[in-house]
Amino acid sequence: EVQLVESGGGLVQPGGSLRLSCAASGFTLTDYVMSWVRQAPGKGLEWVSGISGGGGDIFYADSVKGRFTISRDISKNTVYLQMSSLRVEDTAIYYCAKRSGGSGNFDPWGQGTLVTVSS
Amino acid sequence: QSALTQPASVSGSPGQSITISCTGTSSDIGAYNYVSWYQQHPGKAPKLMIYDVSNRPSGVSNRFSGSKSGNTASLTISGLQAEDEADYYCNSYTSSSTWVFGGGTKLTVL
Numbered sequence: 001e002v003q004l005v006e007s008g009g010g011l012v013q014p015g016g017s018l019r020l021s022c023a024a025s026g027f028t029l030t031d032y033v034m035s036w037v038r039q040a041p042g043k044g045l046e047w048v049s050g051i052s053g054g055g056g057d058i059f060y061a062d063s064v065k066g067r068f069t070i071s072r073d074i075s076k077n078t079v080y081l082q083m084s085s086l087r088v089e090d091t092a093i094y095y096c097a098k099r100s101g102g103s104g105n106f107d108p109w110g111q112g113t114l115v116t117v118s119s
Numbered sequence: 120q121s122a123l124t125q126p127a128s129v130s131g132s133p134g135q136s137i138t139i140s141c142t143g144t145s146s147d148i149g150a151y152n153y154v155s156w157y158q159q160h161p162g163k164a165p166k167l168m169i170y171d172v173s174n175r176p177s178g179v180s181n182r183f184s185g186s187k188s189g190n191t192a193s194l195t196i197s198g199l200q201a202e203d204e205a206d207y208y209c210n211s212y213t214s215s216s217t218w219v220f221g222g223g224t225k226l227t228v229l
Contacts, residue, residue: 035218037165044122045157045165045208047218059216062120095164104153104212105170112164 002026002108004096009113012086020081020113022096029053029072033099034079035106036070038092038115048094049081053101064090086117123148123209123221130227136197139224141209142190147219149190153212156185156194159223160205168207169194196226204228
């Protein structure tokens with residue numbers, strides 16, 4: 001069974017840093033594109049970042065470019081999102097999702113991890 | 120990248136059909152067939168309902184269908200059921216190699 005489990009969320013002050021993890025099971029990261037998508041409280045979905053199966057293609061939304069870094073550890077089958085210079089507006093539930101290359105299907109999604117940026 | 124445009128809310132009675140529109144530009148919906156739709160119930164993670172404009176994942180009811188014309192994509196739900204009440208989001212690939220979601224549509228089953 002394909003499963004994604006996020007962790008690492010919590011309360012952080014503005015300007016601080018946090019690293020999120022997404023542990024994947026039931027498939028190999030090298031075969032799929034992995035993405036992070038966030039949802040601010042009561043708001044819609046926002047795509048944040050993606051990394052290709054080969055790891056060589058990485059993309060970011062303009063809102064996080066230069067502050068967030070996506071990476072992965074193949075040996076742990078885990079994807080990470082390193083977040084720095086955090087802002088109040090980064091407060092959201094962060095989901096990771098798997099996508100098949102050559103298709104627009106984010107499926108499945110993890111349960112999400114809540115990041116709260118507040119002083 | 121601006122969000123795709125969806126109506127804030129739609130409603131329908133059980134058994135009826137509803138359609139949710141999703142309008143983008145020639146740089147996203149109009150340029151690629153990578154349009155997908157997601158259902159989200161309160162407190163839950165989104166669930167894929169339609170991908171690549173009109174494909175339905177295994178396990179998704181055939182009451183859900185998708186289409187696209189120009190810069191606008193649509194999700195149609197036929198034979199509305201109470202459990203269809205949820206938020207629905209469209210999504211598209213963009214010419215900037217990024218992905219953009221719609222603002223979301225709240226479906227109310229009357």
